[in-house]
Amino acid sequence: MKVYQTDKIRNVALIGHGGSGKTTLAEAMLYNAKAIERMGKVEEGTTAADFDPEETKRQISISSAVLPFEWNDKKVNILDTPGYFDFVGEVIASLRVAEGAILVVDASSGVEVGTEKGWEYTSKRDMPRIIFVNKMNRENADFFKVVDQLREMFGVSIAPFQIPMGSGENFNGIINVVDMKAREYIGKACKDVEIPAGYEDRIKPIREMVMEAVAETDDELMMKFFDGEPFTEEEIRNGLRKGVLNGKIVPVLCGAADMNIGVETLVDMMVDYLPSPKDAADLKAEDANGNPVDKKLSADGPFSALVFKTVADPYVGKISIFKVLTGVFTPETALYNVSKDEKEKFGNIFLVRGKKQINVDKVVAGDIAAVAKLQHTVTGDTLSEGKTNFVYSAIQLPEPCISMAIVPKAKGDEEKISGGLHRLLEEDPTFMVEKNSETGDLLVSGQGEVHIEVITKKLASKFGVDVELKDPRLPYRETIKGKAKAEGKHKKQSGGRGQYGHVWIEFEPTYDLSVDMEFVDKIVGGVVPRQFIPAVEKGLREAIKEGVLAGYPVVGIRATLYDGSFHTVDSDEMSFKIAANLSYKKGMKESNPVLLEPIMRLEIVVPEEYMGDVIGDINKKRGRILGMEPKDGKQLVIAEAPLGEMFKYATDLRSMTQARGSFTMKFERYEEAPPMVTEKVIADAQKEE
Numbered sequence: 001m002k003v004y005q006t007d008k009i010r011n012v013a014l015i016g017h018g019g020s021g022k023t024t025l026a027e028a029m030l031y032n033a034k035a036i037e038r039m040g041k042v043e044e045g046t047t048a049a050d051f052d053p054e055e056t057k058r059q060i061s062i063s064s065a066v067l068p069f070e071w072n073d074k075k076v077n078i079l080d081t082p083g084y085f086d087f088v089g090e091v092i093a094s095l096r097v098a099e100g101a102i103l104v105v106d107a108s109s110g111v112e113v114g115t116e117k118g119w120e121y122t123s124k125r126d127m128p129r130i131i132f133v134n135k136m137n138r139e140n141a142d143f144f145k146v147v148d149q150l151r152e153m154f155g156v157s158i159a160p161f162q163i164p165m166g167s168g169e170n171f172n173g174i175i176n177v178v179d180m181k182a183r184e185y186i187g188k189a190c191k192d193v194e195i196p197a198g199y200e201d202r203i204k205p206i207r208e209m210v211m212e213a214v215a216e217t218d219d220e221l222m223m224k225f226f227d228g229e230p231f232t233e234e235e236i237r238n239g240l241r242k243g244v245l246n247g248k249i250v251p252v253l254c255g256a257a258d259m260n261i262g263v264e265t266l267v268d269m270m271v272d273y274l275p276s277p278k279d280a281a282d283l284k285a286e287d288a289n290g291n292p293v294d295k296k297l298s299a300d301g302p303f304s305a306l307v308f309k310t311v312a313d314p315y316v317g318k319i320s321i322f323k324v325l326t327g328v329f330t331p332e333t334a335l336y337n338v339s340k341d342e343k344e345k346f347g348n349i350f351l352v353r354g355k356k357q358i359n360v361d362k363v364v365a366g367d368i369a370a371v372a373k374l375q376h377t378v379t380g381d382t383l384s385e386g387k388t389n390f391v392y393s394a395i396q397l398p399e400p401c402i403s404m405a406i407v408p409k410a411k412g413d414e415e416k417i418s419g420g421l422h423r424l425l426e427e428d429p430t431f432m433v434e435k436n437s438e439t440g441d442l443l444v445s446g447q448g449e450v451h452i453e454v455i456t457k458k459l460a461s462k463f464g465v466d467v468e469l470k471d472p473r474l475p476y477r478e479t480i481k482g483k484a485k486a487e488g489k490h491k492k493q494s495g496g497r498g499q500y501g502h503v504w505i506e507f508e509p510t511y512d513l514s515v516d517m518e519f520v521d522k523i524v525g526g527v528v529p530r531q532f533i534p535a536v537e538k539g540l541r542e543a544i545k546e547g548v549l550a551g552y553p554v555v556g557i558r559a560t561l562y563d564g565s566f567h568t569v570d571s572d573e574m575s576f577k578i579a580a581n582l583s584y585k586k587g588m589k590e591s592n593p594v595l596l597e598p599i600m601r602l603e604i605v606v607p608e609e610y611m612g613d614v615i616g617d618i619n620k621k622r623g624r625i626l627g628m629e630p631k632d633g634k635q636l637v638i639a640e641a642p643l644g645e646m647f648k649y650a651t652d653l654r655s656m657t658q659a660r661g662s663f664t665m666k667f668e669r670y671e672e673a674p675p676m677v678t679e680k681v682i683a684d685a686q687k688e689e
Contacts, residue, residue, distance in 0.1 A: 001351060001360065002070075003361075003362050003363075003364060004074065006364055006366040007276045008074045008276070009076075009077065009276055009364075009367050010074060010100065011077045011097060011368065012077070012078055012099075012270055013098035013101045013102070014080050015091055015095070015101055015103055015114075015121070016103055016105060016114050016115060017105075018083030018085075018114060019106065020083060020105060020109075021258070022061070022080055023042055023047050023049045023080055024042060024134075025132065025257035026067050027039050027040055027047045027049070029067075029069065029266075030353075032260065032263055033071050033076075035048075035067075035353065043059060045059075048067060048353060048356070049080040050065070051355040052458075053461050054454050054457050054458065054461070060083070061081065061083065061084070062082055062084075062087055063087065063090050063309075063311075063427075064080060064081045065079070066309075066352050066353070067354060069353075072271055074271050077368045081094045083114050085114075085117075086451035087430075087451065088430075089397045089398060089428065089447065091121065092395065092398070093308045093379065093395050094309075095125060096395050097306065099276065100127060100130070100275055102129070102131075102132050102266070102270065103118045104134050105132070107135045107141035108135060108138045110145065110149045111146070111149040111150060111153050113658050113659045117659075119153075127247075128245050128247060128274055129250055130250070130252075130266070130270065130273070130274065131158070131253070132253050133147075133252060133255075134254075134256065134257050135256060135257075136254050136255060136262075137167075137258070137261070138168065139168050141171065143254050147252055150252065154250070157213075157247065157250045159210050159249050159250065160177070160206050160209065161252065162177060162252070162254055162265070163177060163202050171256060171259075172184055172186075172261075173190075174254060174255065174262050174265065177203050178236060179233070180203075180207075182196065183262075185261045211225065214235070214240055214243065214249075217239045217249070240273060241272065244274065245275055251269060251273065253269065276366065277297050277366025280297055283297055283325055285391065285392050287389055287390055288389070295325070295390065298365055299326075299327065299366075300326070301326050302327050302385040302386070302388075303324065303328060303333050303383075303384060303385040304325050304326045304327060304384040304385070305323060305324045305325055305383045306322060306323055306382060306392045307321070307322045307377055307378070307379055307380065307381045307383065308321065308323060308395065309321040309379060310426050310427050312423040312426055312462065317373040318373060318426060319352070319372050320372075321352060322369065322370070322371075324368075325366075329362070329363040329369065330349070330361065330362050331349060335371075335385070336383065336384050336386050338381075338387065339380070340377070342376040344376060344377060345373075345375075346372070346373070347372065348371070349369055349371055350369065357370075378426050378429070379395065379427075380395045397430050399664065400431055400432050400446050401445075401447060401448075401649075401665070402448060402452065402649075403443045403445040403472055404443070404452050404469045404470065404472065405443055405471065405472040406442050406444050406467050406469060407442075407468045407469075408465065409467060409468060410465075410466065413465050413467075414442075416465040417467060420458075420459045420462065420463035420465055421433045421444070421455075421459070423462075423463070424455060431445060433445075438475050440473075441472050444456075448654070453469070456469060472647070474597065474644050476550065476595055476596060476597055477552055477555045478550070478552050478554045478555075479509060479556040479557060479594060480554075480557055480588060481591070481592040482508075482592035483507065484586075484591040485505070485507075486507065486583045486584075486587030487504050488578075488579040488584070489501070489502045489579060492575075493570075497569065497570060498569075499570055500567035500575055501571060501574075502564045502565040503528060503536055503563070503564040503583050504562055504564055504583070505536075505561050505562070505580065505583045505584070505587060506562060506587075507557055507559055507591045509556055509591075510557060513555045516553065518557070518558045519541075519558075519559055520558060520561070522561060522562040523561060523562070527563055527564050527565055528561065528564040528566060532566065532576040535573035535577045535580070536579070537561075537580075538577055539576065539577030539580030540559050540580050540584055542581070543581045543585070544584070547593065548593055549595055549682055550595065550681050550685035559584075595677070596671060596672055597642050597643065597644055597671060597672075598642070598643040598644075599640050599642055599643070599667075599669050599670065600641060600642070600646055601638070601640055602618075602623070602640065602646075603663060603665075604637040604661060604662075605634050605662050606634060606637065606653075606661035607634050607657070607660050610657045611637070613656045614653070615637065621641050621642070621645035622642055622674070623640060623641030623645070624639060624640050624641070626638045626639055626640060642677075643667075644677065646665065649665070650663075
């Protein structure tokens with residue numbers, strides 16, 4: 001593949017709902033560009049984009065794929081992104097390096113949640129886009145109904161450039177209302193034909209819609225439009241490109257990717273109407289203090305790039321995929337990781353097309369390339385030619401919202417799990433791994449149950465370690481509600497020097513659960529010698545690590561040492577530690593011990609129509625609604641609920657709101673658990689013992 005200059009490059013993300021046909025569309029584009037010899041199929045696992053074993057097994061895209069091809073003396077880098085919401089991080093990272101997007105919509109399903117989300121993501125970035133209504137050959141396909149839905153949902157910028165000839169099994173071509181040409185597909189061939197009779201009534205209102213959109217891009221064109229003068233072909237083309245680039249026009253095209261109908265026209269439009277990297281807005285960069293720095297994408301000046309994707313390959317090693325943002329990258333470039341302040345060594349420079357690697361000698365600003373085995377580099381890092389005084393702003397990825405405990409199936413695999421997860425973290429920064437020091441659980445947190453499941457499958461396939469997923473153990477606490485005085489006496493005589501420690505301690509609640517124990521020394525007259533009082537406190541502090549109900553740490557107690565006795569020869573620190581422990585066990589049991597559960601604060605953002613379901617569900621989960629307020633056209637619900645009820649909330653909320661809702665959750669405080677929960681936790685603890 002030859003080297004292309006910045007203005008000849010198009011970086012285009014394919015986005016949309018899962019199952020809308022993005023991967024098949026990418027496959028048809030590659031086939032038409034002669035980048036592949038035959039079109040693969042998602043169902044057979046033979047596409048260029050979906051090559052991961054989990055993708056072929058599940059028949060869904062799990063990670064984004066970069067698919068470069070050449071078209072009419074230009075280079076197109078397609079970024080085929082997953083439609084499944086658990087892998088939204090891949091979409092966000094791809095949109096960061098794309099200048100334009102194709103929003104793929106299923107002609108029989110219409111506007112779905114993934115369509116709305118894709119529109120939302122591209123709107124936030126002011127990204128020019130084209131909508132492709134796919135699967136026109138399916139039963140119930142209705143192009144005009146989809147266009148009405150799109151206009152109703154997204155407004156008057158929606159402008160259909162084509163109408164279909166036929167639909168369902170009779171779909172055989174498209175009519176372009178801009179240049180008033182029809183294209184008919186017979187077998188694998190496509191030919192220009194006269195517009196068949198009977199389509200005039202369909203074409204007229206849609207062509208007027210497009211001409212009005214063209215008129216709105218320029219004052220002179222608006223005057224011409226009102227005077228009823230026709231536009232020239234050049235005026236139409238220039239007006240449309242201007243409108244697409246500033247987001248005032250969103251062209252709607254149609255086709256059937258699996259039959260390769262309408263795909264060539266779509267690629268022509270991508271190349272003609274979507275921006276090159278040269279047209280892109282200024283780059284987001286910041287200095288060491290986080291202040292914005294002005295940077296413009298340009299082939300001039302020293303090399304710099306942003307790593308937007310990492311692939312953990314057990315054979316090749318780590319592959320870092322990046323977009324060159326300034327300068328030119330060659331094998332002679334002295335590579336430096338600015339984010340980590342480390343020099344990097346690299347071998348070949350290559351382009352990736354799915355899993356295929358194409359070696360190149362030079363990559364110009366605006367293009368996407370990859371290198372292998374960078375030691376310090378991860379997704380989001382800035383690479384440059386020598387040290388610089390700026391980094392490109394981090395890719396804003398979503399926080400994990402569901403956690404599971406990961407358990408090895410075979411003993412001794414803990415180290416392999418840790419190493420494998422560390423490698424997968426380099427590939428996918430949207431999950432987190434944490435060892436809970438209290439419960440001992442190794443927790444994997446991700447975007448959804450499928451996301452975590454895929455991580456465990458990759459552990460098995462890439463790193464040969466089989467694991468199971470379990471609900472995490474909850475970090476309960478214990479405290480007391482009553483008062484009790486308890487004696488602790490340790491006396492041991494076994495020949496030679498004996499052991500003697502004797503204390504009286506009063507236990508009571510402090511009602512401050514942020515402090516585990518307050519120790520009070522009220523010894524008078526030296527009944528417990530000064531040197532042994534620290535040992536009493538130490539014994540108590542060791543003892544409160546395990547409560548008397550279910551073995552959970554104790555908080556919110558006051559222990560007052562007020563009496564005791566000692567032996568001049570046999571007393572020592574150890575004896576008083578043991579005596580304190582004995583007093584603790586008796587005193588806690590008599591002080592009305594209770595179990596505390598963690599309470600989380602939730603901020604849930606949902607469309608208005610789901611409010612009733614969401615509030616009802618929070619109430620069922622023993623939660624409390626604290627308040628509601630409007631936020632970005634949706635409703636923000638602020639609530640509290642016990643953590644024990646919230647493990648699968650990401651899944652519950654997704655199903656309740658058709659994936660339109662989102663939430664964040666953080667620890668708020670501990671509260672007394674209800675008797676039903678307490679009984680179960682105690683029973684489970686006894687079973688474990």
